[in-house]
Amino acid sequence: GENVEQHPSTLSVQEGDSAVIKCTYSDSASNYFPWYKQELGKRPQLIIDIRSNVGEKKDQRIAVTLNKTAKHFSLHITETQPEDSAVYFCAALKTSYDKVIFGPGTSLSVIP
């Protein structure tokens, strides 16, 4: 079945630096890739997503890139701030009738 790997599992950056989280998926039929941010004690929140017909998508300080050939996608956060500290989950989905497959998560700490 579909599997999503995520690296690194933990990441510490200085405030103002960039952070990159990478995910790899196994099923080449996957065509939707969301990213979720979960702050401590809160629900996961959808922060950005990308479909397979797009190579890159940006929303202010966050961006996602997709490489379909290599079957990997990445989350980029620029000018990190302490409020970016959270666990980030990537996911993959083939069709709206399939279950969402989540990666194991990356704990990001932004040091002031």
Place this chain on the structure above:
Amino acid sequence: KAGVTQTPRYLIKTRGQQVTLSCSPISGHRSVSWYQQTPGQGLQFLFEYFSETQRNKGNFPGRFSGRQFSNSRSEMNVSTLELGDSALYLCASRLAGDGYEQYFGPGTRLTVT
């Protein structure tokens, strides 16, 4: 539009008891998925319901079951609770058809003593 809601938010049960958790999806969303999250663990998929039918299932024992009502509200039941069932149970909803985006509820924190 109101978000996904879950009740109760906190629950304490004794080993061997059973528990029922409830999830109300975003209006118009017909798919509801359930996840178990334990400390330091990721999002473990339990099952997904769509139009009152279980559409996808994870690798959990039969003690975990669910159902969905005609108004898309969903319930999850855990029978014969074990200490290891202590976790945050999250539900998430999305549109049917071309609805890819999935939105989570606040979760129910279950503690089994």
